[in-house]
Amino acid sequence: MTTLDLTPRVDQSPTGNLGDTLALVGRCLRRSTRQLDTLLLAVMLPVMLLLMFVYVFGGAIQSGMDYVDFVVPGILLLTAGYGASTTAVDVASDITAGIMDRFRSMPIRATGVMTGHVAASMARNAVSTALVIGIALLIGFDAQASALDWLAAIGLIALYVAALTWIAVAIGVVASGPEAASGFSFAILFLPYVSSAFVPVDSMPSVLSSIAAWNPVTPVADTVRGLLLGTPVGSSAAQAIAWCVGLLLVGWVAASVLFRRQR
Amino acid sequence: MTAPIIAVQGLRKSYGDVTVLDGLDLEVARGEVLALLGPNGAGKTTTVRILSTLLRPDAGTVTVAGYDVVRSPGRVRAAISLTGQFAAVDELLTGEENLRLMARLSHLGRTEARTRPAALLELFDLTDAARRPVKTYSGGMRRRLDLAASLLSRPQVLVLDEPTTGLDPRSRNDLWAVIGDAVRAGTTVLLTTQYLEEADQLADRVAVIDHGRVIASGTAASLKSQVGAAHVELTTATGIERIETDGSVGDVHRILGDVERRGLLVDSWAVRTPTLDDVFLTLTGQPAEPGQPATTEARELQEIR
Ligand SMILES: Nc1ncnc2c1ncn2[C@@H]1O[C@H](COP(=O)(O)OP(=O)(O)OP(=O)(O)O)[C@@H](O)[C@H]1O
Ligand SMILES: [Mg+2]
Numbered sequence: 001m002t003t004l005d006l007t008p009r010v011d012q013s014p015t016g017n018l019g020d021t022l023a024l025v026g027r028c029l030r031r032s033t034r035q036l037d038t039l040l041l042a043v044m045l046p047v048m049l050l051l052m053f054v055y056v057f058g059g060a061i062q063s064g065m066d067y068v069d070f071v072v073p074g075i076l077l078l079t080a081g082y083g084a085s086t087t088a089v090d091v092a093s094d095i096t097a098g099i100m101d102r103f104r105s106m107p108i109r110a111t112g113v114m115t116g117h118v119a120a121s122m123a124r125n126a127v128s129t130a131l132v133i134g135i136a137l138l139i140g141f142d143a144q145a146s147a148l149d150w151l152a153a154i155g156l157i158a159l160y161v162a163a164l165t166w167i168a169v170a171i172g173v174v175a176s177g178p179e180a181a182s183g184f185s186f187a188i189l190f191l192p193y194v195s196s197a198f199v200p201v202d203s204m205p206s207v208l209s210s211i212a213a214w215n216p217v218t219p220v221a222d223t224v225r226g227l228l229l230g231t232p233v234g235s236s237a238a239q240a241i242a243w244c245v246g247l248l249l250v251g252w253v254a255a256s257v258l259f260r261r262q263r
Numbered sequence: 264m265t266a267p268i269i270a271v272q273g274l275r276k277s278y279g280d281v282t283v284l285d286g287l288d289l290e291v292a293r294g295e296v297l298a299l300l301g302p303n304g305a306g307k308t309t310t311v312r313i314l315s316t317l318l319r320p321d322a323g324t325v326t327v328a329g330y331d332v333v334r335s336p337g338r339v340r341a342a343i344s345l346t347g348q349f350a351a352v353d354e355l356l357t358g359e360e361n362l363r364l365m366a367r368l369s370h371l372g373r374t375e376a377r378t379r380p381a382a383l384l385e386l387f388d389l390t391d392a393a394r395r396p397v398k399t400y401s402g403g404m405r406r407r408l409d410l411a412a413s414l415l416s417r418p419q420v421l422v423l424d425e426p427t428t429g430l431d432p433r434s435r436n437d438l439w440a441v442i443g444d445a446v447r448a449g450t451t452v453l454l455t456t457q458y459l460e461e462a463d464q465l466a467d468r469v470a471v472i473d474h475g476r477v478i479a480s481g482t483a484a485s486l487k488s489q490v491g492a493a494h495v496e497l498t499t500a501t502g503i504e505r506i507e508t509d510g511s512v513g514d515v516h517r518i519l520g521d522v523e524r525r526g527l528l529v530d531s532w533a534v535r536t537p538t539l540d541d542v543f544l545t546l547t548g549q550p551a552e553p554g555q556p557a558t559t560e561a562r563e564l565q566e567i568r
Contacts, residue, residue, distance in 0.1 A: 004386060006414065008417055008449050009416065009418070009419070010342075010419060012342070012370060013341060014337035014338045014341040020367070020370075024364075026364075027356065031353070031355045031356070034356075097351070098349050098350065099351045101312075101345070101351055102347070102351040102352075103368070104316070104317055105343065106416075107337055108368050
């Protein structure tokens with residue numbers, strides 16, 4: 001009937017390689033293209049919020065500049081945060097679907113599966129960020145930025161996405177299931193509200209403004225705003241990078257350790 | 264004698280106060296098929312997950328292909344292939360994409376990585392569905408894809424946790440045939456099952472586990488003979504009657520001659536040897552396939568003794 005060779009292989013390598021990771025990146029990119037509803041939501045949500053902030057609340061908020069200019073960097077971070085955090089749901093689904101056990105019983109790199117999810121998150125965010133920027137420009141976002149400024153702003157947003165995605169991966173691994181993990185994306189969605197993303201921090205009541213001053217979104221928002229609008233960046237750039245690199249390392253280490261954990 | 268390819272000694276595992284594995288010992292020789300048979304909650308899946316490096320044992324030693332599962336998990340993973348109790352495939356990918364992915368992750372050579380997915384889809388009767396996302400598959404189709412994925416890497420040890428649950432009789436026979444081929448090619452198989460027929464058909468040796476210990480092991484035939492002798496079963500209008508026999512032609516002839524002389528009206532008769540069902544009931548005090556009452560046959564056998 002068939003000539004399928006079933007002779008046991010005794011020479012299988014006990015360690016993973018780069019090819020594993022690439023194959024798993026391919027897997028997650030494919031999955032993303034088959035979850036267009038999720039991708040669409042990750043774009044629609046920030047666009048709707050952008051329109052609402054600009055046209056509904058915009059007139060009432062004193063930001064010291066055109067509100068659309070003030071709010072676009074914040075919306076970009078909200079887009080990025082939400083897009084990254086849905087990775088927690090993807091990872092948790094892999095675990096409940098049992099496929100994670102299959103991966104864990106194979107001689108592959110511990111981080112490969114998760115790197116796949118992170119790479120797909122970066123790709124999805126590139127698409128949604130580009131769309132949000134496009135719409136922002138259409139409704140009058142007036143950037144005062146050189147190509148280099150744009151590049152730096154996009155680089156920082158990418159770093160922010162990577163950091164949040166690795167945190168999301170770790171959360172997805174410890175979450176009891178996709179529902180619990182989706183609570184995380186909801187929480188991340190609110191993170192920018194208590195920061196300088198949508199309103200100036202000094203306009204907030206004192207309790208909130210001290211939270212906002214410590215919120216990692218604040219230095220990132222201030223830096224992106226500074227780069228795109230030519231306002232002073234000051235020490236916020238260094239703080240933003242420190243926060244993002246720190247979160248990225250914490251997420252990466254936690255995810256790697258938790259992934260191989262045998263209970 | 265060569266060293267066993269799977270060796271488990273004094274394996275213990277508990278979750279909080281619940282002791283799941285309570286000093287389990289097991290040895291599987293290279294090329295052997297061992298069936299782990301046990302009721303729900305006996306610890307079959309837990310054993311399988313420890314063997315596959317997914318769980319850490321509390322105590323005891325477990326080696327697979329000569330490597331300790333805790334100290335050299337990578338080496339163990341390179342030697343085994345696991346099909347868990349529930350299908351582990353990517354729902355959003357097609358069947359073909361799933362197998363291609365697994366082929367790449369199994370580090371197969373270029374040619375094999377290209378040809379094996381198609382050959383396995385064919386073998387498991389999934390060629391027509393190969394380009395459809397797995398979420399459109401039936402339960403049995405998913406299961407077959409899952410099994411195909413495990414055979415991609417040509418493992419030394421194939422670990423199958425209830426492989427035929429959810430398969431129709433034809434797919435089950437097909438799977439048994441493939442497993443037979445793999446064994447003839449030198450693969451060692453450790454499978455768990457609740458189907459006694461499966462253990463009987465596939466396994467060289469059966470280990471009955473209950474409450475986390477092996478309570479009996481041996482060939483299906485030797486287990487059966489532990490439980491009792493063969494008997495002639497007579498179905499009459501008033502019920503079923505059993506008469507012990509050594510199974511020889513002479514003895515059966517003598518019994519049937521007796522029956523005829525006494526003028527008993529017999530609807531049908533048969534020579535029966537104990538089934539694994541009987542073995543199970545005798546050893547564990549409960550029927551093998553949970554949720555079903557013990558077969559009348561098994562219950563009566565107990566009453567006779
Ligand atoms: N993560 C866990 N936490 C607590 N108890 C667990 C856990 N996993 C398994 N158990 C318990 O361990 C026992 C053995 O479970 P296991 O899955 O190994 O049984 P099994 O023999 O595979 O049963 P089945 O035939 O139903 O598949 C059960 O009582 C189960 O409730
Ligand atoms: Mg089980």
